[in-house]
Amino acid sequence: MKYLKGQNRSQISLFPVSLDQAINADNEVRLIDVFVNSLKLEEFGFRVDHIENGRPAYHPADLLKLYIYGYLNQLRSSRKLEKECKRNIELMWLLKTLRPDHNTIANFRRDNPKAIKKVFRETVKIATYFNLIGGTLIADDSTKLRAQNSKKNNYNQKKIDRHLEYIENKLAEYNKALAESDGDKKQEIENEIEKQNQRKDGYKKIEQELKKSGQRQISTSDPDSRHQITRNNITEVAYSAQTSVDAKNYIPIDYKITNANDKKAMGTMLRRAKTILRHNDFTALYDKGYHTGSELAIADSLGIPAIVAIPPFSGASHAPDLRYDVEHFDYDPKTDTYTCLQGHTLRTTGYWHHAKNGAGETAYRFRNYTTPKCKSCEVRPLCTKSAANGKQVRRSEFAGNIENNKKRVQESEKLYKRRQAIVEHPFGTIKRQWGFNYIITKKYMKRAEADFGFIMSAYNLRRIINIVGIKKLEKYITSIFSVLCSIFDLLELFLNHRNRIQYKTIKTICYEIRIPGHLIKLNFNAPGKGF
Incomplete structure (x- = not known):
């Protein structure tokens, strides 16, 4: 029986294949490359100015490309990304064979939560350009993402008291046994007493930190994470990821990581949605967890008709x-x-x-x-x-605000039934298909927000690619990038030669740049008049 045979590993190729030839023209790594190159990384807050002394730093564009590729392919671990840089031909092409170590990779995500948020905003802008965001109906909800903190390392006052009571009982037993013992056994009991006293001091220290924080609970591994109900009676130490999702194509337009429940989240998310959409002529759908009078009052003051499910009477x-x-x-x-x-x-x-x-x-x-x-x-x-x-x-x-909401609920029952299908679409993809049901970073909410920011950016890019297609999307981003390069070249040319311009003969220099669906007109005044 005949089988397909592979190429001899020792065979020398007469015409060696370059990295660029090994990557197909429609491979999404080319899109990632163009997308990151089109971003104004310095304006976003990424650090691009490094001192010349010592070993050269990696450019933030390369590390950003690595992370976007990783999250699009369900790779978040800095160690796994380090490993892929050495064996994955797509990453070799994308990073031009650079091989950053896992500490460099992890530190980039840790240090740039705000800049990563702006990368997500760019994905929303691209979706807006392709008319993928309707801006008339959004649905908001939260999902719980497990933190890098076990239940064992989460404490409230009741749990601390229970541990201290147990230790006191053990000490009483050991002291009683110590009074009745002698010889080698006495030394063994004294060692146990010392261990229990050390444990007692540890819990006393945690108790002081809890009182100092003013919170009901404290986590020792990830201080900002909180013990929360995830579903039914199941609890986890987790973060809550608030998201606003547009109804037209189930594209998230905003996200926010918190460690609280949904009761006080609606007002903040509505204000942000109004800023992002630049109008308040949209309807927002929420489940019963958001039904709070003060938050409904904020919605009414913003002029946004929020429809919030009414919880049953206790x-x-x-x-x-x-x-x-x-x-x-x-x-x-x-x-x-x-x-x-x-x-x-x-x-x-x-x-x-x-x-x-x-x-x-x-x-x-x-x-x-x-x-x-x-x-x-x-x-x-x-x-x-x-x-x-x-x-x-x-x-x-x-x-009055609660009664207004009740009227909207009664008048919009069919509309409200769409809420779950809209807002659960991203959660289903992220948690079920990609397996991103936990926060991979440790210590503090800002780092958790950076991780979730990459998740949301990858989801939006994947969604836009699936709807628009790689070629059309790449063409658009390339056009934007060439426009920016043209503008920068023009500015440099104008600044270098502005003293030679005769103000009497030339009052204004006009320049036009055309890209699909847009016409950009730039006017530069002559010397002394500014831009």
Whole structure:
């Protein structure tokens, strides 16, 4: 039986193949090369000015190309990227056979979180140019990404107290045994007592750090990470990645790494979305985790119709008979009164009470509404569980915003059903297909944001490539790059020869640059008039 045979490894080629010939014309590494070369890295914040002394540094463009290639091919580890530089022919072409070590690679990601965010912004601009972003409907959500910190190395006061109590009990046992022992066994017990005292000192130190931080919990391996619920009753020490995704092609337009839940995230993300889209004529969809009165008030103040799912009432909020829940009472904004199902009017004294959050701070203000007729009402046992004061209706200062949202939810049920399909599309690709369900960097939120920034940039590039195609995308980026080169050449020429220009005869120099879909006109004033 015949088989295909490979080439003899010892055979010498008469016409050796260059690296460029080994890479196909439509290979995406060529696109990565053109994309990074088109970026203004110094303006983004990447360091390009290094001192001449010592060993030369790697240019940030080369390291950025390496990372974009790595994340597009599910490679995030600096050690794996170092290894690929020595054996991967695509990376050899992309980096021109440069082989940075893993420390250099890791430090580049660690030191440039803000600049990496601007690279992501460039992917959004490219998507906008190709009309891939509609800007009329966005969906926001968060996903939990495990941090490089085990549950064992995350502490709250309750957990510290439990460990200290265990140590105290052990010390009591050892001291009792020490009093009854002698000889070699006595030395062994003393060693155990010393170990427990060292552990006790360690937990006391963690307790001091926890009190000093003012937080409810502290992580020792990655200080900014927090113990959070990921799904159902499953918990992890993780970061929360907030994202805003445009509905037209499921392209993320913004992201933000936090270590908190979703309750206070909507207002910030809406402000950022408004800045990115440059208008507020869009609808934003959120799940029930974002349903907070103060955040709905921010959405209304921005003029953005946010549609946030309404969470169910808690058991304590329900009346004994669900027909007498507060939601069935009528509120009159003119008289600032409620009318119950029995026709009684509930009024307020006008005094603002303060509801506190877990940290003891004021979360919101509210007024209480009551009626004296509640005491003699025949349906009182069905309406309230209070035996002394009767029914009390609590109305938040943000009640109007909550009611406006409720109307939008009722009017836009079909629209809201699209939320999950929009915002879960990137998460499904990133976490299920690519396996990026954890943060690879360690220590501090800024480093976690750099890692997630590369994830989002790679996702956007992959999405744009799949929709537009490599050739069309490369042609566009190449055109932009040539335009920038032309502008810089023109500026250099003008600055070098501006003194020779006769102001009396030439008042303005005009220059036009044409690229697909754009016409750029540049006007340079004569000497003394500036640009």
